[in-house]
Amino acid sequence: MRASTWVRALVPLLGVIVVAVGCGTGGASNAGSVKVIAVWSGQEQASFMAVLKPFIDSTGIKVQYESTRDEDAILKTRVAAGNAPDLAAAPSPQLLTQFAKQGKVRPLNDAVDMSALQSSTSQGWIKLGEPLNDGKLYQIFSWAAVKGLIWYDPKNFSAKNYSVPKTWQDLLTLQSTIKSSGTPPWCIAVASGGAADGWPASDWLKEIVLSQAGPDVYDKWVAGTQTWTSTEIKSAFQTFGTVLGPNDSNVYGGKNTILATQFGDVGTPMFANPPKCYMLNQASFITTFFTSAVPSLQAGTDFTFFPLPDINTSYTGAHVVAGDSWSMFNDTPQARQLIKYLTTAQAQDIWVKRGGKLAVNKQVSLDDYPDPLSKLSAQILVNTQIAKYDATDNMPADMKNAAWKGLLKFISNQNDLNTILADLDKTQKTAYTAA
Amino acid sequence: MAAVTYDHVVKRYTADVTVVKDLNVDIKDKEFMVLVGPSGCGKSTALRMLAGLESITEGQIRIGDRVVNNVAAKDRDIAMVFQSYALYPHMSVYDNMAFPLQMQHMKKDEMDRRVKNASKILGLDPFLKRKPRALSGGQRQRVALGRAIVRSPKVFLLDEPLSNLDAKLRGQTRIELQKLHRELETTFIYVTHDQVEAMTMGDRIAIMNAGILQQVGTPGDVYDHPANLFVAGFIGTPTMNFVPVTTSDSTAKASGFEAKLPKSVPAGKGTLGFRPEALTDRQSADGSNLQMKVDVVERLGSDQYLYGQVGSDQVTARVDPRMKVAPGDTAQLGLDTRSIHLFDAESEVAFF
Amino acid sequence: MDFSVLLQDIPTLLVVIIGVPAILAAYIVGGEFLVRRLPDKNRPQVRPWIWVGPALILVAGYLLLPAIGTIGQSFENNAGNWVGFNNYASQFADFPQGGAWVAIRNNVIFWLIFYTIFTLAFGLVLAVLFDRVRYESVVKSLIFMPMAISSVALGIIWIFMYQYSPTGESQVGTLNAIITFFHHDPVVWLQDQWPSDKFNLLNNLALIGAATWGITGFSMVILSAALKGIPGELLEAARVDGAGELTVFRRVIFPLMMPTIVVVGTTLVIFALKAFDVVYVMTGGNYNTDVLAFRMYEQLYTAGNSGHASAVAVILLIAVIPVLIFNLRQFRAVEARR
Amino acid sequence: MTVAAAAQPTTVAARFSPGWITQLLQRYMLHVVVIGLTVAWMLPTIGLLVSSFRPFALTKTSGWWTALSPLEFTLQNYTDVLDQSNLGQAFFNSFMVSVPATVIPVTIGAFAAYAFAWMKFPARNWIFLALVGLLAVPLQLTFVPVLSFYVNTLHWTTSNLENIGIPGLPWVPLWLAHAGYGLPFSIYLLANFFRALPSDLFESAEIDGAGTLTVFFRIILPLSVPALASLVIFQFLWVWNDLLVALIYVGGAPEVAPLTVNLADLTTSLGQGSNLLTSAAFFSMVVPLIVFLSLQRYFVRGILAGSVKG
Incomplete structure (x- = not known):
C-alpha cells in the first residue's frame, strides 16, 4: 500500500474526530469557583462536603475539592509549578508556613473580618496563624483535636478497683499496681502505614515536654533553639521511658508489638476479655477506631478518658492541641468568601455535629457535640490554660520525620538514647535553615 | 528478459574492509549465471548489491541499459529467493505469493491468475491456504520460488536456495530449477558455494575468491581451462592434484616423476596440476609414467580412486574399477599429459 | 452508585479510543508521505527522524530535560x-x-x-x-x-x-x-x-x-x-x-x-x-x-x-x-x- | 521437567520401589509442583479476597483462614464501596486516562523501536542507551519542571482545558506524561524484539516492493504481536494503577480523577475505613484482569516458526 492509500483510509477517521470536537460540550461555569485541596477523604470528605453545602447553596460558587493523602508532594509540586489551588487546608501548619515564607500564600488580614475572628476565636489560635511574626495572618484554624487523652475501659477499672489517677505520681503508682497484677498497664501502637510510622509516639513526648518542662522550653524546642540533647528534652525521653518500662515491659507485647501494630488497632487488646492492657494515650479522634473494630462498644460506658496528669504542677492545665489550618494561595473573591465562611460558627458546627472534630470557634455550643466524650474534650479545649500546638507538626518536615524515626529507635532500644538525641541535633542544625 | 552488467563494482564497508573488488561481469539475457565461491568470498554481497539490499561503493550495476545504483530494490524489477526463504510466517501460502503483486496494486483477478499459475507450475495448489509453518522444507522452498515467479521479473536472484534441503531433494530441485529457467526464459543469477550446483546448473559460472572475480566461463571451460590455481582447485571432485615442479623447456620435474609438457615454458618453479582422471592405469604414450605408493583405495563401483604418494607428493588417481590394487601396493600409473595444467609458482596464473 | 455516566459518555470514550490511534497513524503516514517527496538520496537521512521524532520529543520533555536539571540542582542549595x-x-x-x-x-x-x-x-x-x-x-x-x-x-x-x-x-x-x-x-x-x-x-x-x-x-x-x-x-x-x-x-x-x-x-x-x-x-x-x-x-x-x-x-x-x-x-x- | 527429574532419587529405587509408584510420582510430580506453586503464589490474594468478605471487626482478631468456622461472611465492604465511591464516573475516567495513555506510548514507541532496530542514523546506539538510562529517572523529580512548563508556558491547567469542551482534553497532559514516562520501556522492549526478527523478511519485502510503512504495518507489527501484547498489558496496568502521576497532572477532582484516586479516598486521612480497601482492590483489579485474559491468547507458540528456518 502506498502512502496515498493510507491517507485515504484515514480521512473518514479524522472526520469523525473533527465532528466530535465540534460537538463537544462547550461553555464554562460563570458563577465562579474555588479550588480547594485538603487531606480529607472518605467519611471526613463527606463531612467537609456537608460543611460546604450551605455555602454553595447560598453563593452559587462552585467548590472544586481535591483530596490527597500525599499532600506534601502534591501541594509542593502544584505550588512550585504555578498551579496552586485557591485554598488549602493542612493537618500540619508547617507545610503552609513554608509557603508563607516563600511568599506563596496571601495574608488573610483583609480577607477575613479580623474583629469577628478575634471575638470568636481565642488569641492563642490566631497567634498560631502568624508564624512569621510579621503581624500578618497567614493561616486560619477551623477544627481541632485534643491530644494527650488517656483512654481506659471504666468496667475494667472498677472490676479491679483502680481509680483514675489525679497526679503524675498516682499514674506511676497505678502503672506499677497493674503491672504487678500480671497485666501490662499500657497499650501503645506506633505504626501508621509506612512513611508516618512513629507519630503516635510523639504524642507522648510532646505532652511530657510541655507538662514537665513547661511552655517556654516547648516553644524553644519547636523553634529549633532547644537542642534535643538538652537536659529538658532528654529527661522527657526518660520520663517516656518510665512509662514504657525497662525493655518496654510496661506495654502489651513489648517493643515488637508497639512497632508492628497500626495505631488505629491500639485499643483492640484493651477491649479483649480479659483485658490485655488497661490504658492508652491517643487524641480525641481515636474513638471512631474503637467502634469500627468493636462495633458493640458504647462511648462512656465501654471507654472513656482522663487527661494526662500534670507532671510538674507549675504548668497545670497545659495541653497539646492540633488542628486543621487554612491558607489562601490565590486571592480571588470566591476564595475570600469561602475562607470567611469557614471561620464562622455556622460552618464549624456542621462538622462538630457529625462527630470527629472539635470547633476552634468559641461560639459553637458545647451542646452540639454528639456524645458526652467529645463534649468533654471540647470542654478541655476551651478550658485549657496553656494550649500548645502539636510540636512535631510545627517543626520543619525534615525535623518532624527525624523525630518520629528517633522515637521508633528509642522504643526499640532505650539505651541508645544519647546517640538518638545526638543524631536529632544534627538534623536540627540543617532542617531549620533548609526550608 | 534483461542482461545484467557489473562494471568495476566495488563494495567497501570500512577503509580496510573491502568485500568485493573491481567486479566486472556481463550476464547475458536469459542466461543462467552461477556465482560460486567459498563462503565469505563476496558472492552474496555482489548479489545483494544487484538486488538493491546493499549500496554500491564504486562502479555501476546495469540491468538492461539502466544503471540501477540508485534505484530502490522494488523498482529494479527483480525477484529474489533467499537461503532462508524469508516467508512471511503470518500469511498463508497464497498471501505470501500475492504479496509482491499487492505491492504493485495489481487488479485482483490478474493477481489471482498469476498466483494460481505459479502454484500450478510448482505443484503448490493443495497448500495455498496453509501457513508456512505447516509446510515441509521443500514446499517452503517452492513457495519462495513462487513468490519470485509471480512477479515475472526481468532477473531472478537466488541466494543459495538449496542449502536448507536434504541431499535427495536438492538433486530433484536442481533439475526443477533448470526446467523452470527454460520455461520462464528469464535471466537467473544463482549464488552458491557448492561447485556441483554450479557445474550442473549454470550456463556460465563466475568464480569468486576473496572479493575478486577469478574466472567466468561455461562449466566446460572452467573445468578444462581453469584460469588459475584457485579455480582449478575449487572446481571438480576429488580436487585436482597439485605437485610442485621445476620446469625447463617442455619438461616438468616433480619429486617422483617427470612429465612432458604440451608447450615449452620458461625455466623455473611452478605447480603442475592434473585431475585424478588424468592419472590412470593406462600407460602414457609419451612416457610420463610414474609409480604410486598406494595408501587408500576407494571403490565407487563405476570408478576406483587411489590415494597415495608419488615421490614426496600426495596424489589421487582414478583407475579402472577392475584394477586389482590394495593399500601398500605400488601401482604403475600413466599421466595423460594432454590434460595437465601448469601454474606459475608466484602468481598462480595458469600457463595452460 | 451511578453507572449511567459511563453509558452517557461512551461516545466520548469512543472518539478518544478511535481518535488517538487515528491521529498517530495519520502522523506516520503523513510523515512517510512527505519523505517520499524528498530526493532519493535524502530519504534515508530524514526518515529515521520522522519515526523516532515524537518519542524523542516526549522523552526529552518529560525525562531528559528534568534529568539534566536535576544534575544541575545537585550542585546547588535550595536558594x-x-x-x-x-x-x-x-x-x-x-x-x-x-x-x-x-x-x-x-x-x-x-x-x-x-x-x-x-x-x-x-x-x-x-x-x-x-x-x-x-x-x-x-x-x-x-x-x-x-x-x-x-x-x-x-x-x-x-x-x-x-x-x-x-x-x-x-x-x-x-x-x-x-x-x-x-x-x-x-x-x-x-x-x-x-x-x-x-x-x-x-x-x-x-x-x-x-x-x-x-x-x-x-x-x-x-x-x-x-x-x-x-x-x-x-x-x-x-x-x-x-x-x-x-x-x-x-x-x-x-x-x-x-x-x-x-x-x-x-x-x-x-x-x-x-x-x-x-x-x-x-x-x-x-x-x-x-x-x-x-x-x-x-x-x-x-x-x-x-x-x-x-x-x-x-x-x-x-x-x-x-x-x-x-x-x-x-x-x-x-x-x-x- | 527439571523438578520432575530431580524428584526421583536413584537410591530409593534400590530399596522399595515398585515401578508403578515411581512412574506415578513422575507423571504427577509436574502437576503437583505447578499447582502447588500457583496456590502458594495466590495465597496473599486469596487472603485478601476472603478478608474482603469478612466483617471488619473479625479481621482484626482472627486470621482469614478461620473464616469457615464460624461461617461469617458479609457483603458490607462491597456495598460500602459502591455507596461511598463514585464508581461509574471513576471507571469512565480511568478508561479515558488508560486507553490513550497506553495507545500513545506503545504506538510511538513502536515507531521509534522500528527506527532503532532497522534504520541507520547518527548516534543511534547512544540515543538508545540514553533512553534506557532514563528509565532510572525517579519520576517525582520531573513533576515540577514539567508541570510548570504546562502552566507557565502553555497556560494549560486541567480546569481551563476542561472549559474548552473538547472531550478528553483535560486528560491530555496526563496522557502525554504517561507516554513520556512509559516510552523508554516501550522502546527498549520493542526494539530488542524487532531487532531479533530475521532481516531476510524485510529484505524480501523490500524487493517485493513494500515501502517502509508496509513493512512496518504488514510485517513487523503482525510478527510482534506477543511483544506488543505484553507491552500493552504492562503499560495499561501501570497507568490503571497509577495514583501519583494522575494526582499531579489532573488532580483529584471527581470529574477527572481516575479509579485509583477515587478508591484511595475511601479511607480518611487517619486511616479509618481501611476495611474498604480490601474490596476496593478487587474492584480495581477487574479491568486489568479482563485485559490480560483477553490478550493472553496472543502469547502463542512460535509465531516465527516456518518463516526462515529450514
Whole structure:
C-alpha cells in the first residue's frame, strides 16, 4: 500500500474526530469557583462536603475539592509549578508556613473580618496563624483535636478497683499496681502505614515536654533553639521511658508489638476479655477506631478518658492541641468568601455535629457535640490554660520525620538514647535553615 | 528478459574492509549465471548489491541499459529467493505469493491468475491456504520460488536456495530449477558455494575468491581451462592434484616423476596440476609414467580412486574399477599429459 | 452508585479510543508521505527522524530535560547557589549508617541482587514449568494476577501477610500463623533485627519478597513468550542427540532465551534501583529499609531540600551506568551477528 | 521437567520401589509442583479476597483462614464501596486516562523501536542507551519542571482545558506524561524484539516492493504481536494503577480523577475505613484482569516458526 492509500483510509477517521470536537460540550461555569485541596477523604470528605453545602447553596460558587493523602508532594509540586489551588487546608501548619515564607500564600488580614475572628476565636489560635511574626495572618484554624487523652475501659477499672489517677505520681503508682497484677498497664501502637510510622509516639513526648518542662522550653524546642540533647528534652525521653518500662515491659507485647501494630488497632487488646492492657494515650479522634473494630462498644460506658496528669504542677492545665489550618494561595473573591465562611460558627458546627472534630470557634455550643466524650474534650479545649500546638507538626518536615524515626529507635532500644538525641541535633542544625 | 552488467563494482564497508573488488561481469539475457565461491568470498554481497539490499561503493550495476545504483530494490524489477526463504510466517501460502503483486496494486483477478499459475507450475495448489509453518522444507522452498515467479521479473536472484534441503531433494530441485529457467526464459543469477550446483546448473559460472572475480566461463571451460590455481582447485571432485615442479623447456620435474609438457615454458618453479582422471592405469604414450605408493583405495563401483604418494607428493588417481590394487601396493600409473595444467609458482596464473 | 455516566459518555470514550490511534497513524503516514517527496538520496537521512521524532520529543520533555536539571540542582542549595559537591558529601557522610549509605546498601546490594535474581528465577522456572501443562493459560493468569494490583493494595496485602501479634496470642498474619503452627515463635517481619540491629536483612528481604511477588508475572509472561519462540524442532533435535532435560534447558533453551533474559534483567535491575512503592507503603524507610528513591522522595517533599534530593537521584542514575555498558555490549554483539 | 527429574532419587529405587509408584510420582510430580506453586503464589490474594468478605471487626482478631468456622461472611465492604465511591464516573475516567495513555506510548514507541532496530542514523546506539538510562529517572523529580512548563508556558491547567469542551482534553497532559514516562520501556522492549526478527523478511519485502510503512504495518507489527501484547498489558496496568502521576497532572477532582484516586479516598486521612480497601482492590483489579485474559491468547507458540528456518 502506498502512502496515498493510507491517507485515504484515514480521512473518514479524522472526520469523525473533527465532528466530535465540534460537538463537544462547550461553555464554562460563570458563577465562579474555588479550588480547594485538603487531606480529607472518605467519611471526613463527606463531612467537609456537608460543611460546604450551605455555602454553595447560598453563593452559587462552585467548590472544586481535591483530596490527597500525599499532600506534601502534591501541594509542593502544584505550588512550585504555578498551579496552586485557591485554598488549602493542612493537618500540619508547617507545610503552609513554608509557603508563607516563600511568599506563596496571601495574608488573610483583609480577607477575613479580623474583629469577628478575634471575638470568636481565642488569641492563642490566631497567634498560631502568624508564624512569621510579621503581624500578618497567614493561616486560619477551623477544627481541632485534643491530644494527650488517656483512654481506659471504666468496667475494667472498677472490676479491679483502680481509680483514675489525679497526679503524675498516682499514674506511676497505678502503672506499677497493674503491672504487678500480671497485666501490662499500657497499650501503645506506633505504626501508621509506612512513611508516618512513629507519630503516635510523639504524642507522648510532646505532652511530657510541655507538662514537665513547661511552655517556654516547648516553644524553644519547636523553634529549633532547644537542642534535643538538652537536659529538658532528654529527661522527657526518660520520663517516656518510665512509662514504657525497662525493655518496654510496661506495654502489651513489648517493643515488637508497639512497632508492628497500626495505631488505629491500639485499643483492640484493651477491649479483649480479659483485658490485655488497661490504658492508652491517643487524641480525641481515636474513638471512631474503637467502634469500627468493636462495633458493640458504647462511648462512656465501654471507654472513656482522663487527661494526662500534670507532671510538674507549675504548668497545670497545659495541653497539646492540633488542628486543621487554612491558607489562601490565590486571592480571588470566591476564595475570600469561602475562607470567611469557614471561620464562622455556622460552618464549624456542621462538622462538630457529625462527630470527629472539635470547633476552634468559641461560639459553637458545647451542646452540639454528639456524645458526652467529645463534649468533654471540647470542654478541655476551651478550658485549657496553656494550649500548645502539636510540636512535631510545627517543626520543619525534615525535623518532624527525624523525630518520629528517633522515637521508633528509642522504643526499640532505650539505651541508645544519647546517640538518638545526638543524631536529632544534627538534623536540627540543617532542617531549620533548609526550608 | 534483461542482461545484467557489473562494471568495476566495488563494495567497501570500512577503509580496510573491502568485500568485493573491481567486479566486472556481463550476464547475458536469459542466461543462467552461477556465482560460486567459498563462503565469505563476496558472492552474496555482489548479489545483494544487484538486488538493491546493499549500496554500491564504486562502479555501476546495469540491468538492461539502466544503471540501477540508485534505484530502490522494488523498482529494479527483480525477484529474489533467499537461503532462508524469508516467508512471511503470518500469511498463508497464497498471501505470501500475492504479496509482491499487492505491492504493485495489481487488479485482483490478474493477481489471482498469476498466483494460481505459479502454484500450478510448482505443484503448490493443495497448500495455498496453509501457513508456512505447516509446510515441509521443500514446499517452503517452492513457495519462495513462487513468490519470485509471480512477479515475472526481468532477473531472478537466488541466494543459495538449496542449502536448507536434504541431499535427495536438492538433486530433484536442481533439475526443477533448470526446467523452470527454460520455461520462464528469464535471466537467473544463482549464488552458491557448492561447485556441483554450479557445474550442473549454470550456463556460465563466475568464480569468486576473496572479493575478486577469478574466472567466468561455461562449466566446460572452467573445468578444462581453469584460469588459475584457485579455480582449478575449487572446481571438480576429488580436487585436482597439485605437485610442485621445476620446469625447463617442455619438461616438468616433480619429486617422483617427470612429465612432458604440451608447450615449452620458461625455466623455473611452478605447480603442475592434473585431475585424478588424468592419472590412470593406462600407460602414457609419451612416457610420463610414474609409480604410486598406494595408501587408500576407494571403490565407487563405476570408478576406483587411489590415494597415495608419488615421490614426496600426495596424489589421487582414478583407475579402472577392475584394477586389482590394495593399500601398500605400488601401482604403475600413466599421466595423460594432454590434460595437465601448469601454474606459475608466484602468481598462480595458469600457463595452460 | 451511578453507572449511567459511563453509558452517557461512551461516545466520548469512543472518539478518544478511535481518535488517538487515528491521529498517530495519520502522523506516520503523513510523515512517510512527505519523505517520499524528498530526493532519493535524502530519504534515508530524514526518515529515521520522522519515526523516532515524537518519542524523542516526549522523552526529552518529560525525562531528559528534568534529568539534566536535576544534575544541575545537585550542585546547588535550595536558594540556587552553587555549593559544589556539598550535597553529595552529605549523602556520603558517616559511613556506614549515616547519609545515604543505608539506602545505597539496600538498593545496590539487597534489592539489586535478591529482587533481580528472585524475579528472573521465578519467572523462568514458572515459564518453563507452565509450558508443559495444558492448563497453562489458567495458571499463568493466576500468577499474573498480582500485577493487576496497585502498589497501595499490594502494600495492604503484605502488611496483612506479615502481621505480628505477640507470642502466645493467635496470629492474624498468614506467615506468622504458618510459623507458629510449626511451634516457632512469631517473627516481626518488618522490624526484625536480624542478623543485627545495624544490618537488617530479614525485613529488607520481606519487602523484596512482596515486590517480587508483584512483579514476577511480568518476567514470567515475557520469558514465556521468548520460550515459545524457540522452535520445537531444536529442542527435539537436542533430545535426539541424547541430551537430558536439564541439559536441554542449560544448553539450548537458556542460551536462546538469553537476549530476552538480558532485556528482562535490565528492566528488573532498573526497577530494583528505583524501588519505592513497597518501602513507602510498608516501612517508610524505617528500621534500615531505606532505599534511594524513597530517600530522594523524602528529601524532596518532606525535607523540601531539592539539592539533596537531586544528589540522591544522580547517585541513582550513576548506579545504572554499568547496566548501560552491559547493554551496549549486548547490542553490539547482536549487530555483529547480522 | 527439571523438578520432575530431580524428584526421583536413584537410591530409593534400590530399596522399595515398585515401578508403578515411581512412574506415578513422575507423571504427577509436574502437576503437583505447578499447582502447588500457583496456590502458594495466590495465597496473599486469596487472603485478601476472603478478608474482603469478612466483617471488619473479625479481621482484626482472627486470621482469614478461620473464616469457615464460624461461617461469617458479609457483603458490607462491597456495598460500602459502591455507596461511598463514585464508581461509574471513576471507571469512565480511568478508561479515558488508560486507553490513550497506553495507545500513545506503545504506538510511538513502536515507531521509534522500528527506527532503532532497522534504520541507520547518527548516534543511534547512544540515543538508545540514553533512553534506557532514563528509565532510572525517579519520576517525582520531573513533576515540577514539567508541570510548570504546562502552566507557565502553555497556560494549560486541567480546569481551563476542561472549559474548552473538547472531550478528553483535560486528560491530555496526563496522557502525554504517561507516554513520556512509559516510552523508554516501550522502546527498549520493542526494539530488542524487532531487532531479533530475521532481516531476510524485510529484505524480501523490500524487493517485493513494500515501502517502509508496509513493512512496518504488514510485517513487523503482525510478527510482534506477543511483544506488543505484553507491552500493552504492562503499560495499561501501570497507568490503571497509577495514583501519583494522575494526582499531579489532573488532580483529584471527581470529574477527572481516575479509579485509583477515587478508591484511595475511601479511607480518611487517619486511616479509618481501611476495611474498604480490601474490596476496593478487587474492584480495581477487574479491568486489568479482563485485559490480560483477553490478550493472553496472543502469547502463542512460535509465531516465527516456518518463516526462515529450514
